[in-house]
Amino acid sequence: MTFTLRALTQAVALGLVMGTASFAAQAEITLLKQDPQAGDPLSRLNFTVGGSIRPQFNNMTGDGDKGSYKRNGFDGGTRFRFAADYYLFDDISWISYYELGVNIPALFDWDHHYADGANNTSRRMLYTGLKSKTWGQLTFGQQNSVYYDVVGAKTDIWDYDMLAQAPGNGINGDYDGSYRSRKMLKYKNTFGDADVYASYLFSDNDYLPGNGLRYKRKGGGSLGVDYHLTPDLTWGTAWNYTRAEMRNPSTSGSKDYDQNIVGTALSWKPDSWTLTFGGGWYNNFLTTKKADVDNYFAGDAWGIEYLAGYTVPVGQYAVKSVMPYFMGDRLEYVSGRNYQRIDNGLGVTVQFDYGFRVDVEHVLTSSTDNLGDMTLVRLRYDF
Template sequence: MKKTLLAALLPAMLVAGTAQAATVYQAEDGSQVDVFGRLGFSMTNRTGGDNADGNARGRFDNRLGFGGAQTINDQMSVIGWAEYQIGAAEGANAGNDSFTARYVWAGVDMGNIGKVTFGRVASGLIMATDIADVFAASDVNLASQASVINSNATQVFRQDDTLQYQGTFGDLDVSAAYIIGNDRLKNGYNVAARYTFDMGNAGKLAPVVGYQRNTAEDNVKDAAQQNLDKNDFWTIGTRYYFNDLMLGAVYSEDKLSYKGNSDATKDKGYELTAVYDFQNDWVVRGGYRDYKAKTGSTTDRTMKDWTAEVQYKLTDRSSIFTSYVKRDGEDKSKASNAKYDLNQDYYHLGLRYEF
């Protein structure tokens, strides 16, 4: 099995944001400082709303992260990470041209016992969402209602004020987190677990389950948010690894409940993905998505996407990639803030460099 797929087996919750970080300082006691950066440019004809003109648009991509570890003793270290991005999908700052925090956290690594972190952490639920999040032109639909109650949440990938435990015990990866409330969120929590079965010559199978609940505050100043109750998200999925091939399947449900007689809104669906790494320089990816969003018994929105992507590695840290998405969806809600046309096919072409 190639190193690229072996790397994919690492717990996403332990490496998110730091997988490609370079150590720029290493002390004799094991303390270190790490730096990560990403530069990229892409073009796409993907546009939003009913006024889509289909013209290609360019987008600059820039990420910068830094952090490290300071040794306490042979078993424990103080750890931290801060990562910022231009055009990040982060709550109220989504898509703007200034640096916005993706991850900012600090904690303690206790070696074999696990680690505890606090801040805007990489959620343990990434173990599940990463099954769908394989494309360079990332467009993950899982847990899209999480930010309705918790406005600083980017789906379930990143949420402020999170106290999280993560641990790996043999082939089992576990995560549990408590989310401290804010002016709209009373509190929240999530749990996730993954077990990797090594089947020898038959490959590896890594099933994962995850759940999150966020509860709304009782006394919210914003009148439009006063009848919110809670958001429940759960997911189950798996990845299968065989030589240079990785297959994934994930199912999820995302329910937003209201107080009184208001109907709940419920998103549910599944995604299938495949990644094949061959000849060291080429990677091909494919996927299918099927989602439905309902308010009560009425279907408001459907998404049925086929995605194909090809990546060519110029170096270990730089790539050219192109993808095409065939969409057959519909948005009956006619929401004025609809981000994208759900019935528009689109392409994506980009160059990315990491250091």
């Protein structure tokens, strides 16, 4: 694996600097602690900040990514988050959350370490709402979809993941309702051992995929249930529906699509084990890779993801734990496109003191388009 020394030095140095400035490690930093006092409105506010700095290096076999910024070192998903909880009355609070994605190489203009045209920052989430232990939680804004919370998150554990689940594999997860959905009203409440979710997707602005066409979400909604079978075994099932239109401004042609994704996933964490499996069926959701409004989305496709890992506690030499794991996925189109992808690999996560972490993975890929195998290293500092 070929890495540039300069890229590694810059990434690690920045992580150390940001980490030092964070005052605490691997925990949310509480700037204001809620302690309601009569006549003091500010005492009702709980305000926390946190984040994750993630320099990363990817190396794919073959010539597919030769010279790629990902081989040189890139930002693997750095984000900073801010959360507020303001106590109103009884058990009701007003909550707000903002998560900012920062592409550090783009921000500092490090050539050959970010994609052409990449933004320095991006809004990952921004929502507000009300929370009650009795009545549940109701929020509006850009936030994790019901499908992701209930199904997708269970296998979003390793780095080279989310290659076969619905979130992130449609036209755009922020717009199609599958991932960090924009303009979404979301409700969650707990009844016994079941967490029940529902959401409504409002009409959104046009999304431009870069091929001359326009995608517009007209509306939609989701339902999901996360059932806690035992304290360490959870089974989630969710469905999302999106009404959408593909339009070609140059020809005035358009077509409406009813997009459906349904999935289920199990997460089991007995003792030191982490075992998870998830799968879904995607209708009019995955793209055909054709710039044609009448055939933009494939009729049907399915995908599965799985992981088995075992955490070994260490507790010395600044190493908290080591988790080796086996992971994989399979994505297959049933109609609309002849495509199949299968990934299987091994990885290890080393968790250090003070919120530092290293992930190393090697993944073997078999696909219709002959993608290469992947080896990656991701450094993390979480606070």
